[in-house]
Amino acid sequence: MMAEAWRLTAHEAHERLRARELSSVELTRSVLERIEAVEPKVNAYITRTPELALEQAREADARFASGTATPLTGIPVAVKDLIVTKGVRTTAGSRILENFIPPYDSHVYEQLRRAGAVMVGKANMDEFAMGSSTEHSAYGVSHNPWNLDLVPGGSSGGSAAAVAAGEALVSLGSDTGGSIRQPASLTGMVGFDPTYGRVSRFGIVAFGSSLDQVGPIGRDVEDVATMLDCISGHDPRDSTSNPEPLPDLRAYLGQDVRGMKIGVPREYFIAGMEPGVKDRIDEALKLFEELGCEVDTSLSLPSTEHALAVYYIIAPSEASANLARYDGVKYGFSDRTGASMWENMEQTRAGGFGNEVKRRIMLGTYALSAGYYDAYYLKAQKVRTVINREFQAAFEKYDVIVTPTSPTVAFPIGAKVDDPFAMYLNDVYTLPASVAGLPGLSLPCGLSEGLPVGLQIIGNFFDEGRILRAAYAFESALGWSNRLPDLA
Numbered sequence: 001m002m003a004e005a006w007r008l009t010a011h012e013a014h015e016r017l018r019a020r021e022l023s024s025v026e027l028t029r030s031v032l033e034r035i036e037a038v039e040p041k042v043n044a045y046i047t048r049t050p051e052l053a054l055e056q057a058r059e060a061d062a063r064f065a066s067g068t069a070t071p072l073t074g075i076p077v078a079v080k081d082l083i084v085t086k087g088v089r090t091t092a093g094s095r096i097l098e099n100f101i102p103p104y105d106s107h108v109y110e111q112l113r114r115a116g117a118v119m120v121g122k123a124n125m126d127e128f129a130m131g132s133s134t135e136h137s138a139y140g141v142s143h144n145p146w147n148l149d150l151v152p153g154g155s156s157g158g159s160a161a162a163v164a165a166g167e168a169l170v171s172l173g174s175d176t177g178g179s180i181r182q183p184a185s186l187t188g189m190v191g192f193d194p195t196y197g198r199v200s201r202f203g204i205v206a207f208g209s210s211l212d213q214v215g216p217i218g219r220d221v222e223d224v225a226t227m228l229d230c231i232s233g234h235d236p237r238d239s240t241s242n243p244e245p246l247p248d249l250r251a252y253l254g255q256d257v258r259g260m261k262i263g264v265p266r267e268y269f270i271a272g273m274e275p276g277v278k279d280r281i282d283e284a285l286k287l288f289e290e291l292g293c294e295v296d297t298s299l300s301l302p303s304t305e306h307a308l309a310v311y312y313i314i315a316p317s318e319a320s321a322n323l324a325r326y327d328g329v330k331y332g333f334s335d336r337t338g339a340s341m342w343e344n345m346e347q348t349r350a351g352g353f354g355n356e357v358k359r360r361i362m363l364g365t366y367a368l369s370a371g372y373y374d375a376y377y378l379k380a381q382k383v384r385t386v387i388n389r390e391f392q393a394a395f396e397k398y399d400v401i402v403t404p405t406s407p408t409v410a411f412p413i414g415a416k417v418d419d420p421f422a423m424y425l426n427d428v429y430t431l432p433a434s435v436a437g438l439p440g441l442s443l444p445c446g447l448s449e450g451l452p453v454g455l456q457i458i459g460n461f462f463d464e465g466r467i468l469r470a471a472y473a474f475e476s477a478l479g480w481s482n483r484l485p486d487l488a
């Protein structure tokens with residue numbers, strides 16, 4: 001058995017599995033041992049599933065023997081804990097679901113299983129995906145493998161930290177306003193938030209239903225392409241799942257980018273961006289030019305600054321409706337010490353939800369209440385349309401839009417947790433594409449003060465292929481992929 005198999009990318013592991021130089025059981029054991037060794041420091045998982053993983057690994061080895069393996073067969077994967085998995089506890093990072101054992105599988109987990117992937121655990125996250133640091137998890141904060149005193153980002157911080165720390169080869173996260181891209185950026189990984197509707201939300205614990213989308217985190221562009229290919233596709237169980245056929249994404253990898261038109265919106269270069277981040281982005285733009293792309297920094301998307309306000313009306317409004325189901329009656333945590341049904345419900349929600357979730361429910365309930373609906377919710381939906389139109393006008397001229405992913409590198413645990421607005425500002429660069437429903441990928445473009453900086457590539461609806469083409473060319477030219485921090 002090869003030493004430190006957990007260091008491989010999924011495609012490297014696949015080559016070895018196919019050549020029968022490595023078995024999935026050996027690979028999975030290597031990852032499980034790595035989890036044992038570093039998990040006390042990282043806390044990437046809420047629930048670990050080692051027995052299940054070894055069982056799935058044995059099945060995977062049988063598929064290699066019988067010739068029915070796929071690129072993900074036998075690959076250890078971390079699954080964000082809002083992705084419903086039959087028989088495996090799914091908490092969404094909340095106390096209110098601490099004992100919820102789902103009786104069914106989500107579409108994305110079904111797809112992973114169909115491909116023969118191996119699930120090693122359910123990844124930590126901010127409660128109901130509300131946050132940018134995993135500090136809002138009811139199961140403790142995850143630590144950034146690059147520096148354990150720092151956050152890994154969020155809300156999919158556990159999914160990103162697991163891949164960066166060698167506790168999984170790839171993972172699934174979810175993105176409502178930046179929750180795949182920002183943690184990928186802060187941990188030096190590649191994260192892809194696909195077009196809204198590309199991936200079924202069936203079996204995903206809902207936060208903001210018009211924004212939520214599942215997507216992959218991996219150590220290089222090829223791995224996220226493989227993962228996206230596996231999980232996407234039409235699913236009649238989600239009425240917003242798009243029937244648009246998925247092209248062969250891997251065909252875009254290695255395609256020439258000469259002549260590609262890249263727009264760089266000036267509104268993204270704001271005060272508050274760290275100088276080290278700006279330097280890496282400037283260098284990245286030069287590299288795209290060297291690759292033969294036409295980089296235009298005169299693009300203006302004037303409504304960019306309103307995306308944050310729009311998002312923090314729409315997402316909490318949808319959350320307040322979605323979270324009404326947690327009443328202590330149907331499933332999950334239940335406090336029955338009250339004198340009446342109403343008291344029980346009140347106590348269940350008071351004890352089951354954390355502060356950030358309560359804040360969002362209050363914001364959303366207020367924005368949707370009679371008399372305020374037009375002033376807030378309806379207005380936000382109108383501005384959302386304006387943001388969308390500006391992007392559409394830009395895509396008449398440009399193939400992709402390139403921006404930083406986050407204004408800062410990873411920040412210290414505790415630095416922003418008591419200041420909700422400072423926390424919300426983490427997502428200024430990821431929220432506009434989310435509000436518009438556009439696909440966006442983050443990939444590393446270097447280090448600032450020893451910490452990874454992420455570059456965001458935004459594409460038009462269902463144009464994931466072009467994003468991957470640009471990302472793969474950039475990654476190859478920079479020579480940065482699968483760089484794992486030294487956790488010692």
Ligand code: GLN
Nearest residue numbers: 129130131176177178179
């Ligand atoms: N940080 C943003 C929020 O707290 C986005 C989270 C997400 O994408 N799930 O809402």
